[in-house]
Every structure is written in C-alpha cells, then in structure tokens.
Amino acid sequence: xTRLLVTSALPYANGPIHFGHLVGAYLPADIFAxxxxxxxxxxxxxxxxxxxxxxxxxxxxxxxxxxxxYVDRWHEEIRGFLTRFGVEFDVFGQTSRxxxxxxxxxxxxxxxxxxxxxxxxxVKQFYCATCDRFLSDRYVEGTCYSCGAERARxxxxxxxxxxxxxxxxxxxxxxxxxxxPETRSVTQWExxxxxxxKRVGGAPDDLPxxxxxxxxxxxxxxxxxxxxxxYSTVVTKLVEQEKPRARPITRNLRWGIPLSALPxxxxxxxxxxxxxxxxxxxxxxxxxxxxxxxxxxxxxQGDEARxxxxxxxxxxxxxxxxxxxxxxxxxxxxxCIIFPAMLAWxxxxxxxxxxxxxxxxxxxxxxxxxxxxxxxxxPANEFYNLEGRKFSTSDRWYIDPDEFCEQFDPDxxxxxxxxxxxxxxxxxxTWREFQARTNELADAFGNFAxxxxxxxxxxxxxxxPAGGAKDLLDPAPVDEHVAGLGAAIDGYRLxxxxxxxxxxxxxxxxxxxxxxxxxxxxxxxxACGAAIRACIRLLPVLAGAxxxxxxxxxxxxxxxxxxxxRPTWPGSTxxxxxxxxxxxxxxxxVLVPKISDDVVAAEVEKLHRRAAEGA
RNA sequence: GGCGGGGUAGCUCAGUUGGUAAGAGCGACGGAUUCAUAACCCGUAGGUCGGCGGUUCAAGUCCGCCCCCCGCCA
Numbered sequence: 001x002t003r004l005l006v007t008s009a010l011p012y013a014n015g016p017i018h019f020g021h022l023v024g025a026y027l028p029a030d031i032f033a034x035x036x037x038x039x040x041x042x043x044x045x046x047x048x049x050x051x052x053x054x055x056x057x058x059x060x061x062x063x064x065x066x067x068x069x070y071v072d073r074w075h076e077e078i079r080g081f082l083t084r085f086g087v088e089f090d091v092f093g094q095t096s097r098x099x100x101x102x103x104x105x106x107x108x109x110x111x112x113x114x115x116x117x118x119x120x121x122x123v124k125q126f127y128c129a130t131c132d133r134f135l136s137d138r139y140v141e142g143t144c145y146s147c148g149a150e151r152a153r154x155x156x157x158x159x160x161x162x163x164x165x166x167x168x169x170x171x172x173x174x175x176x177x178x179x180x181p182e183t184r185s186v187t188q189w190e191x192x193x194x195x196x197x198k199r200v201g202g203a204p205d206d207l208p209x210x211x212x213x214x215x216x217x218x219x220x221x222x223x224x225x226x227x228x229x230x231y232s233t234v235v236t237k238l239v240e241q242e243k244p245r246a247r248p249i250t251r252n253l254r255w256g257i258p259l260s261a262l263p264x265x266x267x268x269x270x271x272x273x274x275x276x277x278x279x280x281x282x283x284x285x286x287x288x289x290x291x292x293x294x295x296x297x298x299x300x301q302g303d304e305a306r307x308x309x310x311x312x313x314x315x316x317x318x319x320x321x322x323x324x325x326x327x328x329x330x331x332x333x334x335x336c337i338i339f340p341a342m343l344a345w346x347x348x349x350x351x352x353x354x355x356x357x358x359x360x361x362x363x364x365x366x367x368x369x370x371x372x373x374x375x376x377x378x379p380a381n382e383f384y385n386l387e388g389r390k391f392s393t394s395d396r397w398y399i400d401p402d403e404f405c406e407q408f409d410p411d412x413x414x415x416x417x418x419x420x421x422x423x424x425x426x427x428x429x430t431w432r433e434f435q436a437r438t439n440e441l442a443d444a445f446g447n448f449a450x451x452x453x454x455x456x457x458x459x460x461x462x463x464x465p466a467g468g469a470k471d472l473l474d475p476a477p478v479d480e481h482v483a484g485l486g487a488a489i490d491g492y493r494l495x496x497x498x499x500x501x502x503x504x505x506x507x508x509x510x511x512x513x514x515x516x517x518x519x520x521x522x523x524x525x526x527a528c529g530a531a532i533r534a535c536i537r538l539l540p541v542l543a544g545a546x547x548x549x550x551x552x553x554x555x556x557x558x559x560x561x562x563x564x565x566r567p568t569w570p571g572s573t574x575x576x577x578x579x580x581x582x583x584x585x586x587x588x589x590v591l592v593p594k595i596s597d598d599v600v601a602a603e604v605e606k607l608h609r610r611a612a613e614g615a
Numbered sequence: 616g617g618c619g620g621g622g623u624a625g626c627u628c629a630g631u632u633g634g635u636a637a638g639a640g641c642g643a644c645g646g647a648u649u650c651a652u653a654a655c656c657c658g659u660a661g662g663u664c665g666g667c668g669g670u671u672c673a674a675g676u677c678c679g680c681c682c683c684c685c686g687c688c689a
Contacts, residue, residue, distance in 0.1 A: 224632095232619060233687095329620095329686090382620075383686080419640090420628090425621055426685065433627070436641060443654055451651035458650080496629080499639080506655095513656040518649065532650095590652055 002322060004043040005310045005373065006033045007290045008087075009327035009335075010050035010095070013074035014059055017081055018391045018398050019429055020384035021328070023417040028381065028494055029326035030087040031418070034548040035489045038569040044310055047082075048093030048293045049075045052256040053282035054136045061176070067255045071096055081401055085410045086551050091300065093293035095285060100299075101292035102257045103360060105285040108342060109249070110359055112191065113267060114352040115208045117345045118249065120189050120269050124167060125252070126181035128174040134252035134277070135166075135174055135181050142169030186252060187274065189267070191284070193244035196341055197221075200235075208352070213344035216374040220340075227492065229329065229424060230380050234336040244337050249284040252277045257285050266359040287339040290325075291372075312370045321373045327380050335378045343372035379492035382422035386429050387607065396611045399429075399603075407599070411550035412438040412592060418498045418549055431607075435600045438592070441550075445505040445542065446592030449557055451512065452535040453588035459521050460529060462588075464537075466581035468530030473511050478504055478541060482570045485545055501545045508538045536561070536585070537575035543567040553591060562586040 008029040011017050026047075033045040051071035060070035075094055082089075095101050112118045126135040137154035144152035145168050154166035166172065167183065174181050195205045197217035204214035219225065221235050250259065256279025264272050291311055298306040313320055325335045347370070348356075385391065391398050404413070416437040420427045456462055481500040488497035515531035539561055547554040547567045554567045562585045563578065 229620070385685095425628095427627085430627095433641095436627090439652095439654095440640075442652060447652055447654045449651095451655075453651095455650050499629085502640085509655050510657095512650080513648075516648085516650090518651095521650085592652080594652060594654090 002041070002320065003310060004033075004036050004041055005294075005321055005323045006036075006043060006045045007323075007325050008045075008047045008089075009325070009331050010048055010286055010289050011078050012053075012055070013049040013051045013071040013078065013094075014053075014056045015074065016393060016398075016401075017078055018393070018401075019386070019413070019417065020391045022082075022085055022087075023384045023421055023429075024328035024381040025326045025331075026082055026087045027085070027414060027417055028379065028421065028492070029324075031494055031497075031548045032324065032326070032489060032492070034088070034551065035486065038544065038547060038567075039486065039571070040569075044294065044297065045088070045090050046290055046293050046297065047089045048091070048095065048289050048296075049078055050282070050286040050289065051075070051094055051096040052279070052285060054138045054253065057253070057255045058138050058175075068096060084401060084405055086414060091293050091297035093289065093296045095289045095292070097292075097296075098261075100295040101285070101289060102261065104292045104295065105257050105280055105288045106259075106262060107356055107360060108288055108346065109189075109280060109284075110262070110266065110356045111346050111348050111352055112342065113189075114355050115345055115348055117192055117195070117207065117209075117341075118189050119192055119246075120187050121246075121248075122185050123188050123248070124183050125186050126166060126172065126174075127184040127186075128177065128179060128181045130177045130179045131174060133254065134184070134186065136251060136253060137166050139175050140166050140169065140172050140181060141175050142166075142172035145170055187269065188248045188278075189250045190246040191249045191338070191342070192246050193338070193341060194246070195345075196239070196244040196337060198239065198243075207345070208349065209345035209347040212347055212371060212374070213341060216340060216344060220375065220377075221336075225377060227379055227424070229382060230332055230336065230378055233329070233332045233380075239337075244341075247281075247283075247338070249281045250278050251281050253279050256280055256282060262359055266355075283334065283338075284342075287334060287342070311373055313373050322376045323373045325375055325378045327378065329380045329382050332378065332380050335375065335380075340374050343374055347371050377492065382424065383426045384417075384420075384422050384429060385426065387431070387604070388428060396613070397607070399607065408438075408595070409553070409592070411553045412441060412595075415441050415498070415550055418494050421495055423493070423495055431600045431603045435595045435597070439594050440502070442592040442594045444502055444509065445546070446553075446590065448505050448508045448512070448535075449539055449542070449560065449591050450588065452508075452532065452539065453560055453585060455517060455532055456536060456585055457588050460532060462585050464579050464581050464583040464585070465529030465533045468526035468528075468533070470530070472515065472530050473507075473534035473538065477507055478538065479571075481507070482541065482545060486569075486571065489548065498549060501542070501549065504538070504542055504545060508535060508542070511535065511538075533581070537579055540567065540573055540575050540578055541570040544570040544573055557591055560586045560588055560591070 006029050009025045011021060029045065033043050036043040049071065056071060057067060060067050063070065071094070079092055093101070109118070126140050128135050140154040141151050143150050152169060154169065172181060173179065195207060195210055197204070197214050200218050200221055202214060204210040223231055226234065259267065259270065259275040259278040259280070262275065294307040294310055295304060298304045310321055327335060386397060386399065389397050416434045419437045420429065420433060456465065481504045485497045485500035488494070488500065512535055517528045517531045520528035520531065539557060540563065543554045543557045544567045558567045561579065562583060
C-alpha cells in the first residue's frame with residue numbers, strides 16, 4: 001500500500017504563530033492527513049518546532065532566560081495553539097534534542113562531506129573581543145551605508161529597504177556590549193548546490209545521489225505536478241534564472257548543533273578549537289527535523305526502525321511513499337531545492353557508510369547509504385492577511401487565539417480559513433467574512449441537521465422512521481460530490497473540496513423542501529417517514545465529508561445520530577446499515593451557532609483598539 | 616529597475632490542456648414555504664473577463680505592448 005508522509009513547515013520557536021501560519025501550512029496538512037486517515041491510508045503527519053538560530057538567542061538573552069528554557073516554552077505555546085485548532089500530528093518534536101535530531105543532522109553533514117557536496121571556505125565576519133564571540137548579522141548594528149540611518153541592523157536597515165551587508169556598516173557596534181567589533185577571517189563549510197538539476201531531462205552529475213536527484217526533479221518540477229505558484233517560483237525563478245549556489249551550513253554560534261560532537265579529525269581542516277565554536281546553520285538542521293521527528297515517533301511506537309518505512313525507499317520503487325510538504329510560499333526554495341538535494345545526496349558508498357559509523361560511533365539508523373524518499377509535492381500557499389494588513393505581533397495587529405476560542409468554535413475558523421485559503425493568491429481574514437462563512441455553515445449544514453433531527457424527534461419518536469418507499473433520495477449526485485471532494489483534497493484543492501461538501505448539504509435541503517414532509521406527515525405518514533429517513537441517512541455522509549475540515553463538529557453530529565466512534569468516509573459507509581429503521585437517535589441540538597452583527601462589530605473594534613494602543 | 620503573483624457580476628472569488636450563448640457564494644430584489652438556527656427552496660437583476668493590438672475557424676484562456684495593486688530581489 002502507498003504510504004503518505006505529510007509534513008507541515010516546522011514553526012520557529014521564537015514567538016506566537018497566527019492564523020496565517022495555520023491556514024498556510026498546518027490546516028491544509030491536517031485536512032489532507034485526516035482525509036487519508038479516514039479513507040484508510042497509511043499516513044504519518046510529522047511536525048515539530050525549529051529551535052536553533054540567532055533570533056532565538058537574541059530574544060532569550062533579552063529576556064534573560066536560557067536558550068533551552070526559551071524554546072521549550074515556545075514549543076509548548078505553539079503546540080497548544082495548533083492543538084486548540086484541531087491540528088493533530090502523529091508527532092511534534094523539537095530540533096534542540098540531541099537524540100535523535102542532533103545525531104541525525106551530523107550524519108547528514110558527514111555524508112554530504114564524504115560525497116563532496118560540502119566544502120570549506122574562508123569568509124570574513126565580525127568578532128567582538130569583549131563578548132568573545134563572532135557576531136552574526138543580528139548581533140551587529142551601525143549606520144546604514146545606503147540611507148544614513150542610525151541603528152541599522154546587520155541584516156536589514158530600519159529605514160530603507162536595503163538588505164545590509166554587515167561588513168559595510170558605518171561605525172558598527174556589538175548590540176550586546178556596544179563595543180566596536182573587529183573583522184576576522186573564519187572558515188565555514190558550504191553546501192555546494194551547483195550540482196542541482198539545471199532543467200527537466202538534464203544530465204545528472206557523477207557524484208553520489210546525482211542521478212536520483214535528477215530523476216526526482218524530472219517528475220517533480222513539471223507544470224502538471226506542481227501548483228502554478230510553486231512551479232513558477234521553483235523552475236522559472238530559482239532554477240532557470242538564479243541558479244542554486246553554495247550556501248554556508250556552519251556558523252560560529254553557541255546555540256545549535258555543535259560540531260564539537262564529532263570526534264577530532266572527522267571533518268578535515270576543522271581543528272578542535274574551531275569545532276568548539278561552530279554549530280550547523282539553523283536552516284540546514286531544521287528540515288532534517290522531519291526525519292528525526294519521525295524517528296521520535298517510531299521510538300514512541302516501540303520500534304525505532306519503523307521510521308525507515310516512511311523515509312527510506314527500496315532501490316527501484318520511487319513512488320512507494322508520497323512525501324508531501326505543506327508550507328507557506330516563503331519556504332518554497334528550501335523544500336523544493338535545498339532539502340531534496342540534501343536528501344538525495346545522502347546516498348553513498350561503502351566508504352561513506354564506514355566513515356559515518358566511525359565518526360558517530362555506530363550509525364544512528366540503518367538508513368545510512370540508502371536512498372531517502374524525495375517529495376512528491378510541495379503544495380505551498382500564498383500569504384494570509386488580516387483586515388487588509390499583515391498579521392504582526394509587534395504592531396499588535398493580530399487576533400488572540402485564547403480570546404478567540406472563548407467566543408467561537410475553532411471549527412468555524414477552520415471552515416472560514418479553507419473558504420478563503422490563499423491557494424493561488426494572497427487573501428485575507430476579515431471578521432465580516434468570518435461571520436458570513438460561519439453563518440453559511442450554520443445555515444446550509446447545521447440547520448439541515450437540525451431540521452431533520454428535530455423532525456424525527458417530534459414526529460417519529462426520535463427514531464429512524466420505518467416503512468414507505470425506498471431510495472427516495474437519488475444517491476448519484478451525492479456520490480459524485482463525495483468522489484469529487486476526495487479527489488480535490490488529494491489534489492491539494494481544498495477550497496474546491498469544501499464546495500463539494502456544502503453542495504451535499506444543499507442537495508439535502510433541496511430534497512427536504514421537495515418532499516414537504518411537514519405536509520405529508522398529516523396525510524401520508526409512510527411517505528413522510530421515507531423522506532425523513534432518507535435525510536437522516538444523508539447525515540452520516542455529511543459527517544464523514546465534514547470530518548477532515550471540521551472534525552469536532554462532525555463528531556458532534558455523529559453523536560446526535562446516536563452513533564458510536566468517529567465518522568467514517570462516506571464512500572465506505574453504508575448509511576442504511578448504520579442507521580437501520582428504528583435506530584434510536586441521539587439528542588438533537590444546534591450544531592453550528594450563528595454569529596450576530598454586534599459580536600462581529602465588537603471584534604473589529606477590539607482589533608483596532610489594540611493596534612492603536614500599541615502605537 | 617528585475618522577477619513573480621494578481622487585476623472576471625456591488626463584495627469575496629472559481630474558471631484544468633483555447634471551443635457548448637461567461638460561473639459560484641454572499642449582498643440586492645421578487646416569489647414559494649413554515650419542519651428548522653428569521654433557516655431552507657425557486658426565480659430576477661448585474662460583467663466591453665484592467666487597456667490596446669496580434670495569432671486562430673474560435674481567447675478570460677496563447678503572444679506583444681501599456682496601466683494599476685501586492686510580494687520578493689536589486
């Protein structure tokens with residue numbers, strides 16, 4: 001059976017995430033994963049926090065807390081946020097964990113080194129003698145050489161749009177101690193991306209993994225496979241125009257995966273003194289978190305080797321595992337260019353296996369030297385704004401998730417987010433739209449369930465009515481929508497999929513109106529019962545179709561039907577067997593409450609007030 | 616300045632490889648109905664598909680130029 005390995009971009013453990021992150025990377029992946037769980041696929045949904053890098057050290061130091069303590073806190077915060085909105089991962093790990101993450105990352109590093117995909121290079125960097133450390137971009141400020149603004153940061157100016165080369169700053173100073181840094185030469189290792197495929201059908205290079213990467217690229221980087229926004233970014237822009245170049249993968253920093261964990265001599269040219277100051281660059285180790293978190297999952301299952309079922313492919317079966325990365329458009333380059341290259345270039349020879357074993361004292365997993373699964377697709381979303389502006393915690397332009405959940409059901413947010421998901425262009429969340437979409441769900445879907453169940457409760461003793469003609473409701477259009485819904489989710493078109501769901505509810509409403517059971521109950525109870533029965537039996541179909549999108553609501557409906565367990569996929573559900581004549585229904589109630597104008601107006605006001613107070 | 620993405624009914628947007636007289640939801644208007652969360656159902660109005668030119672028997676859909684918005688990079 002085909003396995004699915006679903007990932008969401010690892011959130012950075014340096015602050016809260018917002019609805020934009022949710023709609024871009026977590027919600028679509030969750031829906032995709034839930035759909036596949038529902039139809040019985042073998043699916044693993046992997047995520048975790050990305051916990052290294054300079055911004056974290058800057059902020060942790062500002063707060064005066066340890067790095068680990070700092071990222072642990074945000075890890076829990078982010079996990080709480082996602083859990084609250086119904087995103088259910090199989091595993092949610094942390095990249096700061098030495099085992100397995102640090103070890104696996106070093107393994108990646110060593111294999112790339114053995115395969116000649118990594119090389120050292122001399123670069124110049126600021127060094128602060130007072131603090132006794134190298135200063136990365138964010139640790140140095142000075143006067144902007146472009147606009148003359150003071151306190152320009154080492155990565156970007158506060159005034160003008162210039163991306164700063166920190167070495168060119170006028171009167172640079174260390175942000176920590178204010179002293180003037182000196183310029184030092186330092187060796188960093190770089191990932192050589194020149195071997196990345198030039199085009200579909202091109203010739204691979206001769207280094208290990210080159211052929212696999214090209215073969216993957218030929219399948220992956222096509223108009224048929226990728227969404228238009230992803231295709232143009234990857235192929236037109238990054239590959240054809242900019243051409244992937246070398247990128248540094250080590251830094252002199254005290255927070256990250258230390259190269260000193262490797263034995264002396266494992267990296268030619270790296271002295272123990274240098275190793276003690278170096279860590280892997282955060283962008284390099286972060287995506288490896290997908291793999292290490294899978295190991296974590298397997299370990300929790302009691303069989304660590306099971307991670308191989310998802311990540312390591314047999315020699316000749318490229319399509320055995322469908323690896324799908326969900327993320328926002330800012331992450332397209334990493335996941336379409338850099339990470340696949342890192343994976344493909346893990347393929348190595350006996351000498352490569354031996355050198356890694358020697359350095360790490362026995363291999364971490366049995367994956368050494370074997371072929372990693374490469375992504376089937378990267379269905380990236382565009383950006384999501386809030387009432388016309390970017391979500392921004394610093395500008396106080398955001399919606400507090402705690403306050404949100406006190407008032408509203410997270411499921412109606414999920415519904416709204418899918419309805420307005422930025423699948424092909426930037427979109428935005430507005431409270432007015434949220435109200436409209438929520439009420440749409442309440443009217444078309446929630447109200448249908450209510451009218452049907454209350455009818456049964458009042459006139460049929462809260463049981464599935466018996467007697468009368470069979471199959472009054474034509475199943476063909478329903479089946480078509482169910483099939484269309486599944487195909488749309490599988491093709492990463494969630495808005496279309498949700499359209500199908502709403503259409504099924506509309507079919508139900510239309511049928512109900514045509515049958516006029518409120519009339520027939522007076523003169524033809526059999527016909528009335530048959531109509532209501534047909535409507536009742538549409539409800540488990542709706543519950544199953546709804547579950548990937550609005551799981552808790554779908555489960556509530558399931559309960560109202562007096563059914564056990566969770567909703568099942570409509571395509572594999574026999575509604576008549578599930579709800580036989582005489583079946584006792586559960587307690588009917590309001591499935592989706594509507595939102596009134598004054599509530600929405602209050603939220604809009606609250607949003608603007610908070611932003612104004614912060615200014 | 617370069618690149619990318621947008622510019623389709625009042626609003627939010629769909630429109631796969633060019634081809635049945637341009638679609639949906641919301642909003643508006645009219646009708647029907649009363650089982651239901653004043654919900655549902657039926658119908659009407661409304662668009663020179665940013666502008667100009669080209670290719671084609673046929674273009675919102677391909678090509679060229681121009682205008683406006685957003686983003687990334689200079």
